[in-house]
Amino acid sequence: xxxxxxxxxxxxxxxxxxxxxxxxxxxxxxxxxxxxxxxxxxxxxxxxxxxxxxxxxxxxxxxxxxxxxxxxxxxxxxxxxxxxxxxxxxxxxxxxxxxxxxxxxxxxxxxxxxxxxxxxxxxxxxxxxxxxxxxxxxxxxxxxxxxxxxxxxxxxxxxxxxxxxxxxxxxxxxxxxxxxxxxxxxxxxxxxxxxxxxxxxxxxxxxxxxxxxxxxxxxxxxxxxxxxxxxxxxxxxxxxxxxxxxxxxxxxxxxxxxxxxxxxxxxxxxxxxxxxxxxxxxxxxxxxxxxxxxxxxxxxxx
Amino acid sequence: xxxxxxxxxxxxxxxxxxxxxxxxxxxxxxxxxxxxxxxxxxxxxxxxxxxxxxxxxxxxxxxxxxxxxxxxxxxxxxxxxxxxxxxxxxxxxxxxxxxxxxxxxxxxxxxxxxxxxxxxxxxxxxxxxxxxxxxxxxxxxxxxxxxxxxxxxxxxxxxxxxx
Ligand SMILES: Cc1cc2nc3c(=O)[nH]c(=O)nc-3n(C[C@H](O)[C@H](O)[C@H](O)COP(=O)(O)OP(=O)(O)OC[C@H]3O[C@@H](n4cnc5c(N)ncnc54)[C@H](O)[C@@H]3O)c2cc1C
Ligand code: FES
Ligand code: FES
Numbered sequence: 001x002x003x004x005x006x007x008x009x010x011x012x013x014x015x016x017x018x019x020x021x022x023x024x025x026x027x028x029x030x031x032x033x034x035x036x037x038x039x040x041x042x043x044x045x046x047x048x049x050x051x052x053x054x055x056x057x058x059x060x061x062x063x064x065x066x067x068x069x070x071x072x073x074x075x076x077x078x079x080x081x082x083x084x085x086x087x088x089x090x091x092x093x094x095x096x097x098x099x100x101x102x103x104x105x106x107x108x109x110x111x112x113x114x115x116x117x118x119x120x121x122x123x124x125x126x127x128x129x130x131x132x133x134x135x136x137x138x139x140x141x142x143x144x145x146x147x148x149x150x151x152x153x154x155x156x157x158x159x160x161x162x163x164x165x166x167x168x169x170x171x172x173x174x175x176x177x178x179x180x181x182x183x184x185x186x187x188x189x190x191x192x193x194x195x196x197x198x199x200x201x202x203x204x205x206x207x208x209x210x211x212x213x214x215x216x217x218x219x220x221x222x223x224x225x226x227x228x229x230x231x232x233x234x235x236x237x238x239x240x241x242x243x244x245x246x247x248x249x250x251x252x253x254x255x256x257x258x259x260x261x262x263x264x265x266x267x268x269x270x271x272x273x274x275x276x277x278x279x280x281x282x283x284x285x286x287x288x289x290x291x292x293x294x295x296x297x298x299x300x301x302x
Numbered sequence: 303x304x305x306x307x308x309x310x311x312x313x314x315x316x317x318x319x320x321x322x323x324x325x326x327x328x329x330x331x332x333x334x335x336x337x338x339x340x341x342x343x344x345x346x347x348x349x350x351x352x353x354x355x356x357x358x359x360x361x362x363x364x365x366x367x368x369x370x371x372x373x374x375x376x377x378x379x380x381x382x383x384x385x386x387x388x389x390x391x392x393x394x395x396x397x398x399x400x401x402x403x404x405x406x407x408x409x410x411x412x413x414x415x416x417x418x419x420x421x422x423x424x425x426x427x428x429x430x431x432x433x434x435x436x437x438x439x440x441x442x443x444x445x446x447x448x449x450x451x452x453x454x455x456x457x458x459x460x461x462x463x464x465x
Contacts, residue, residue: 003328006306010327010373033371040369041350043328053328057374081363105439106417108351110363111370194352194439 001046008043009052016061016141019054019168024143028165032056034077035111037104038120062115062170065089070176076115076169081106083114093174095130095185095202102126102187105194115169118151121159121225124264126187128155128226129202132218134178139171146170158224181206181214184281188273190264197221198265201277205285210240212285221265222257222274231256232278241286249282250275312376316341317385327373332356334372335382343383343412347441354440357413358382364420366439383412386419395419395457404453406444414440418454428458 010033013019022030033039033053042048056062056077063075067088074083080100083089090097103109103117103126117127118138128151136151140163151172155161163169184203189195200220206213215236218228235252239245259270309324316339325334335341335358347355349368356367359381386393395418398404405411414437421428421436428436433454442450 005326005329008326008328009307010310010371012373012376033374036369036371036374037351040330040371044330044349044368055371055374058377104351105354106420106436107354107357107364107366107439111365 003043003046003048007051008048010055011053012055012058016056016059016170017143019056019059020141020143020166022054023166023168030054032119032168034113034116035079037108037112038116038122056168062168071173072176073171073173074114075171077113078172079114080104080109080112084109092176092179093130093134095133095183095204096127096174098185099126099130099187099200099202108194114172118154118172119161119163119169121155121161123158123223123225124197124200124221125226126197126200126220129200129218129220130185131172131174132226132228133183133202133204133216134174135216137173137175138169139173140164140167141170142167148173152228155225178204178206182285184284186277186280188277196264199259199270199273199277201274201281203278203281205236205281207285210286212236212239212241217278217281219257219274219277222259222270224258227257229253229256236282241282246279246282250278253278310373310376312372314375314377315379317381325372328371330368331358331360331370331372331375331380332367335367335380341382341384345409345412347409347413352441353410354413354417355410357416357440359416359420362420362423364417364439381416383416386415393419394460395422395454398453398457398460399450402449402453402456404445404450410440410442410444414442414450418457421454422458422461426458426461428454430455 030052031050033055034057062077065078065086066073072088080103083100084097114127117125131151137148138151138154139146139148149162181204187197187200189197197220203217205215215233217233218226220226232249232253235249253275254271257274259267261267310327311322311324313322323338332344332346335344344358344367345355346368347353351366351369357364358367360375361378395415417437417440425432433451
């Protein structure tokens, strides 16, 4: 059943400071509402149990993309449309751009924000795997100050996270340290547009000839949270790309992920797809392994 | 009966006209357009962001009005399907939908037109892929999409633009 509209409060503070003050005064009474592409779906379905929201959508303090020699820093409200349009992100962070391109349709891309995608906490969200691969850091602000936390470790369990009720995400920072890394992203869903992932894979590796010097990989929809697969990474680090290394890595991956059956897919299918995507990623490393100059986006479409 | 919050006073521009209205802050823009402003061209399909029947432009960008609480459009400029024609003169995209048979039941049509016109404003020379991507958030259960696609291609030609 639909929600009873008059029972819901929504306020639009005129500044970040005013928003943080309200959150500080009445913690857990107010929650942020950004683009609304998650919250309004719950609202319409009558499943939005929380009643009081602060619209942060027009707060300029949470907008914009800043580029410095060390980082690209994205405001919390950066939308999928803005991610795709940004030249530096296109060049250096193609996995995030591809995730943005494959998220919903244009209307969703115009309103959906990166911070909303993170805090919604869905294990099937499509940007978090890219953010994990890029070693993103998150700035959390409250009336009392700000702190940066690594994105890895931000989610502590299904829909739980280190964000405190009086805090909001202000910025997301991507270190510019992965130039020349080989990159791979693939989302597998029911159809290409507007489908929630059955499995989503982001990977990046630094190659030296045929050897994996360093590697990152993260998967969506294979665990209660979007998962950085540190054990599989460890099994591959310093290895030559070879059939033997592939097989061993796929075994470790099977131990590391915990996919489930749900309305979108089955655990067995997800495991199989996750392993196949790992293999596709590794095959691309093999194919391009010796060529350091080749750093185009080597990613297949779903 | 649960407690009621106060209505908010909201000023925004709709199809070029600046107006003030009072509404519950979480009321969906879709409902305010249809019920308060009687702009019933904007349709409701799914009510959850999937189908695009409720597409409007907010500050020049396509949005699903079923997912936008009305308080968030305070100070914004909204365009609905009623604002696409110029008086009696239909937009080239609307003409093309008619001549190509791009509408059957018509529920998806306002949203399709809003998405197509928006695409052509952003990308006057869209490729076939860009047309498909531009309409990917709009579902149609009648036409099978090809006639809609052809209508957008024809509209590009009608406006002197090559598809
Ligand atoms: C049709 C459709 C298709 C979609 N397809 C995809 C898809 O393919 N892949 C995918 O990953 N997602 C998809 N989504 C989900 C959604 O678009 C994203 O999760 C979006 O990024 C959420 O951002 P938002 O600003 O709209 O969040 P909101 O709905 O405004 O908020 C979501 C949550 O984040 C919190 N929040 C928002 N901003 C902040 C902040 N700055 N600090 C702290 N908390 C904050 C809110 O309190 C709330 O709990 C889809 C949604 C729709 C409607
Ligand atoms: S009614 Fe809004 S997207 Fe379907
Ligand atoms: S014409 Fe009926 S839904 Fe498209």
